Amino acid sequence: MELSATKRNRIFWLLQFLGWGFINAFSFFLFTKVSLEFIIFSILSGIFIGVFTTSLLRNYLKKQNLFDQFGLKEILKIAISTVLCSALYGSMSFAAGFFYGKYMPTVDEIEIKILENYNSFWLIAVNSLFIIFVWVVCYLVIKLLLKLNADRIERLELNTTLKQAQLNTLKGQINPHFMFNSLNNIRGLMLEDVEKSRDMLTKLSEMLRYSLTQNDGNAIALEQELEMVENYIDLSKIQFEDRLRFEKDIDPKSLHLSIPPMIVQLLVENGTKHGISKLKQGGTIALKTNVEEDQLTIRVSNTGSLKMGKNTTQLGLKNIRQRLRLLYGERATFGLKEENGEVVATIKIPLS
Numbered sequence: 001m002e003l004s005a006t007k008r009n010r011i012f013w014l015l016q017f018l019g020w021g022f023i024n025a026f027s028f029f030l031f032t033k034v035s036l037e038f039i040i041f042s043i044l045s046g047i048f049i050g051v052f053t054t055s056l057l058r059n060y061l062k063k064q065n066l067f068d069q070f071g072l073k074e075i076l077k078i079a080i081s082t083v084l085c086s087a088l089y090g091s092m093s094f095a096a097g098f099f100y101g102k103y104m105p106t107v108d109e110i111e112i113k114i115l116e117n118y119n120s121f122w123l124i125a126v127n128s129l130f131i132i133f134v135w136v137v138c139y140l141v142i143k144l145l146l147k148l149n150a151d152r153i154e155r156l157e158l159n160t161t162l163k164q165a166q167l168n169t170l171k172g173q174i175n176p177h178f179m180f181n182s183l184n185n186i187r188g189l190m191l192e193d194v195e196k197s198r199d200m201l202t203k204l205s206e207m208l209r210y211s212l213t214q215n216d217g218n219a220i221a222l223e224q225e226l227e228m229v230e231n232y233i234d235l236s237k238i239q240f241e242d243r244l245r246f247e248k249d250i251d252p253k254s255l256h257l258s259i260p261p262m263i264v265q266l267l268v269e270n271g272t273k274h275g276i277s278k279l280k281q282g283g284t285i286a287l288k289t290n291v292e293e294d295q296l297t298i299r300v301s302n303t304g305s306l307k308m309g310k311n312t313t314q315l316g317l318k319n320i321r322q323r324l325r326l327l328y329g330e331r332a333t334f335g336l337k338e339e340n341g342e343v344v345a346t347i348k349i350p351l352s
Helices: 005-030 036-064 072-103 109-118 121-173 176-190 194-214 222-243 263-274 314-331
Strands: 244-249 283-292 295-303 333-339 342-350
Touching: 005 036, 036 072, 036 121, 072 121, 121 314, 176 194, 176 222, 194 222, 222 244, 222 263, 222 283, 263 283, 263 295, 263 314, 263 342, 314 333, 314 342
Parallel strands: 244 283
Antiparallel strands: 283 295, 295 342, 333 342
């Protein structure tokens, strides 16, 4: 279970005060002849100095994102910040000892000896460096454990999400309405052209096999995806005839590049189902790919309006966004907009 940021913050401050309180109070358990005023002053000033200096150090370390890329540069940052924090801690400890010795009463030799230690530069320097170093080690170990736990939880969530995304994609691709329409259209076509009907049945079976077999993979050559897109267009033209026009402009360099399976087909299917089928005069679906600057751009546009498919295309679009995020993180983008009487979907996939 991952703790929320608020809970982690509360635990940090609780440990800060308890830890510094214990450190400063423990040493006085060994002394029995110091005044109560001296004990209270030492503990309270020690807690304040410890919490104040290490809180500043913590704010600095948090901004560095040390564990994202841990190397020599990060080690130097930790070392330098530790030394500076130790110097601040020692200076404030010296100031506290000086203040007590000058303005507060002393009752015996033990207190005087302790105060003399506050005036020893090397003793304060070594003591401060040791205490801050131990604090930094504890802090980094805890941060590392929290990060490892967060990474483990994220991996589990991503694996679960990926499986769900694959399942949703499978459901979205095996469209019973399209399959039954295609079978009925092919049955009607048999009365006119038996050879073409056989060819359409082959294309339909290839599409179904593609949907079932490729869904488990995360990458497929664009060339293979385009074959299934052509099959889908050919089957759809049985129903739409001249109402459906298909144009493509494929960059030859893109044909052998890998993409997540079925994302192009899904965009074409959405354009046909929620764009062309809504228009009495029909329309055009245009597919264009382009490779430049280590990036593959896939653009699918269709005649129509976004409002036409507002309530019915969300599953497919969510699947595309989800799979791109899982496979490429923030490096891949997916955009959908309406311009000049067309709905334009654009996918950009990094090549490295």
